[in-house]
Structures are given as C-alpha cells and as structure tokens.
Amino acid sequence: MSAATQPVRRRRLGRLERPALAGVLVREVINFSSYWRSVTFSSTVEPTIYLLAFGFGFGALVSEVAGYNYIDFVGTGTVATAVLFASVFSAMFGTFVKREFQRTYDAILAAPVDVEELVTAEALWIAIRASVYGCTPLLVAMVFGLDPSWGMLVVPLINFVTGFGWAAAGVLISALMKSIDNFSYVTSTLITPMFLVAGTFFPLDELPQWAQTLGWFNPLHHCVELVRHAAFGFEGWVDLAHVGVLLGFGLLMWRLSIWATGRRLVD
C-alpha cells in the first residue's frame, strides 16, 4: 500500500484545558451521587470523635491550653484532622482503585485528557470535598461553646489549599506503591505522626526544640495554626508564612503526583 497519509495537521491543544478538567470533575460529581453517604459519614464522624474524646477527656484535666479554652483549642485544631482524613486517604485509595482495579484512568486517558489534567482534576475535587468536610469540627465545637467569628469564613479556603496538597500527596503515595497493602507503611510512619504532632491536641511549643523544628516541616501544623488564627485573630507575617508553606507544599505535591502517576499510566 503506497497511499499517502493526510497532510500533517497541527492543532495542538493546550495544557490544563478547562474541558478536560471539567470532564474528569463531572465524572467524580456524578459518581459522588452514588457514594456520598459513606464518604460523608467517615469524613465527618471520625474527626468529631477525636474532637469529643480529647475535648471531654483532656478538657476534664486542663481547662486552658496555650491561652485558649481547651474545647476551642481542639475544636479549631481538629479542622486540620478532618481535612487530612478527607483528602489523603480518599486520594490514596480512590486513585489506586481507579488506576489498578477499575481501570478508569485508562478510559479517561484514551479521551482527550492528559495525565496532568487527570491528576489536577482529581486533586481539585478531593480538595473541594475536604474543604467542606473540614468545617464539621468547627460546627460541632460551636455546639459545645466555641464562639463563631467572621474570620472563620476563610476556613474553607484554608481547608481547600491544605486539602489540595494532601490530595496530591495521596495521589503520589498511591502511584509510588506497588500494592494497596503497602499503604499501611505510609500511614504508620508518616501520616499518623504528622496528624498527632501538628498542634492539634497539644501545643508544639511545650515540646523539645527538635520536635518543634520538625513541626515546621509538617504541613498540617500550618493548617492548624492558620485555622486557629482565623478563628481568634490573625497574626500578620506569621500567617503569611503559614500560607506560603501550604502553597509550597501543594505545588510540590501537585507536580510530583503528576510525574509519578504518568510513570504508572503511560508505558
């Protein structure tokens, strides 16, 4: 067959196109209608249990921590816990299942969607969810006496930025692991310590210097501080630094998750 091919056409589509992101997001939104109950349950009930357990358990022993009423301290702190749980675990398990078991990503990448768009849209969607779920501890704490304040209105935004970083981190972890069983290594060595040593349940400034320094490398710590300051008063440059760290964490995880997912999905 010596037939000539068609003249080479060039219609390079851009990167991070809106229709591609929208396509992946719509798939998530439509799927969400079939499983929202269970996700909403686990994403809100778990942090609430932490809040109540620590709030009442420790609250009986200490009334004030770092200048805050303890229920106020924990109520604002567990926002970060809720964001973490709603983002990193959804991303780890969700993307692994869609990539390896359901083969959803093969179908999406056969459509005009690139890995970069796929990962970005998945992280965005999880971040949106985490942003909303992250507000439950505040609402629960209000029932137990936390005073509402205007600053709390930026909490969803803080949650979104934090949730995006952790969602991307979850995608990255999922792409680096050969098996879903290996997730427990990451959970035990990385996520659990970060969740405990973030200033959520006890302030970091009582810890030895090295632990405080480590705390600064914990993105969750910056979320905890920001949410607390949003509720009780911002602290200028310090909070800007917190925002900077969260944005940097998000950016780094975003690029790494795209790179790692590409390696797994494109031969």
Place this chain on the structure above:
Amino acid sequence: MADRLAIRLRGVVKRFGPITAVGGLDLDVPEGTCVGLLGPNGAGKSTTMKMLTAQAIADEGEIDVLGYELPGDSKPARAEMGVVPQLDNLDTTLTVEQNLRVFTYLYRVPRAERRDAIERALEMANLGDRRDTRADKLSGGMRRRLLISRALVHRPRLVLLDEPTVGLDPQVRQELWALIDALRSEGTSILMSTHYIEEAERLADTVTIMSHGKAVASGKPSELVARHAGGEAIEVYGPPAKLREVEAEARAGGMSTRRTGTSVAILRLEDATNGGPPEGHRRAANLEDVFVLLTGEEIA
C-alpha cells in the same frame, strides 16, 4: 482503495526492558475501512493499540493517527477517535445513562448536543429501556454494548476495538458484530484487534497478521488465504503415528500441512505431485490455516 490513511505506522518499535513487544511494525488503516489485527496472545496487539492513544510511547518509528503525529499531537487525535478497551472499565455504580453522560463530557460533546448524543448511543446499544439500570446489574453482553456505544458518543472518525468479543457467548458475539458492521457501513474507520479468526474474516476489509511484534502478512482475507494456504485442503483424522506418516507423505508431495489438534490439515491440494492425498474431509482453505502457518503451531 481509499487514498487517505486513518492510521499509519512505520517501523514502530516498543520495548519493555529486555522484551521487545513490538519490533518494527508497519500498519495502514485506510479511511473508511475496517482492519483486523490478528495474532496470538503476546503478539503485540494490545501494545500497538496503546501506542495509538499515546498510553504507550514508541521507542522508535513513526505513528500518524488521523493526520496527527504521535505522541506529540495525540490529544487532538484522541478527541476524534473512540476506544473500546479489552477490559471492561465502566463505572459500575452508575446507571447506563450516567455512564454515557460522563463520556459526553470527557469527549467534549457540546452542551446542546449532549442529550441527543446520549439518546443515539442508547439506541445504538439497544439499551433504551435499561437507561436507569446500574452498570453492575447488566448482563455481560449489555455491558459490552454499553462499552462500545460509550466510545461513540462523540461520533468519532476512527474507532479502536481491542478484542471486542473476547469471552462472550456466540449469540452476544453476533449481536456485537452487527453493531460493528453498522458502524463500518457509516464510513467510520476501524482498527480491531482480535484472536478470533472468524471475527476478522467477517468484519475486516483487510487483515494484518502479527507475530512476535511484527506484521507477517497483510491483505484481504481471501487474498491471504490464496497466497499462503492455497485453494483446497483436506483434514485427515487418525492416531498420532498415522498423522505423522500422512504429514511426511504430503510434504514430500509438495503440499504443506498443519496440525489442528485432532487432525492434520493438508493444504494446497491443487499443488499435489504424488497422485493425490489420502482419504479425509475436504474443505476450502481458510484464514485459520494462514494464521497457524504464519504464527506457528505452538504458542511460545
């Protein structure tokens, strides 16, 4: 023959570490035709399919799809083609209609045309009365029909079918063949990988037989049969010792043979020089003869 090509591969090589899955493949799919990619398991068919959507990147060679150069311009190419995967990857907790709706977004069907696109796909898949059924409640055949129609919501100019009827019973396969045939008659270009010879014979205008990552023969099914397996064949049954004897005799007489498992098929009876073949069941040579002759009797 169409003078434009929907797919053009030249010298395409794909390696996975020390294994060469595709080793210098040339392949043409003229526009508006159905090309069957035939080969045993491990011949490189699925890898070839993945390279056409840039889900695998070739190490060497040229790939043009719908006039776009891959992998650089794969995205606009993907926008104009539909892909039916070998593994069912429907969203199982969504309804038939929801599955189709998701794909109208992924394939950028304009908002005003989405509803029509979904209705058309439902009709094509004959799933109109199942639109609200969850995908995991469908039968195997229905799921396959949904999988195919899902790839067609945006009226692609080119459709890739990877083993479209693998593992399905004969009635369902016939149903799907009718669907694919209807698509072909509308002028859609199709590349279909399969290891079912009958499927290729029925649906494909031309067939490319792959073995060990290369195209070993290419052409219309009838031409391939005439060229590689001759006109008439006879199948001789008997115990293994007798079959070996028959084989040796036939080869000495200028005919070629192949094992079918239970018998020896003696091919090219018309070339016989030693007074004719032994008793047996006479039949026309077919594509399966070509397939086995060219890809080997034993699966590596």
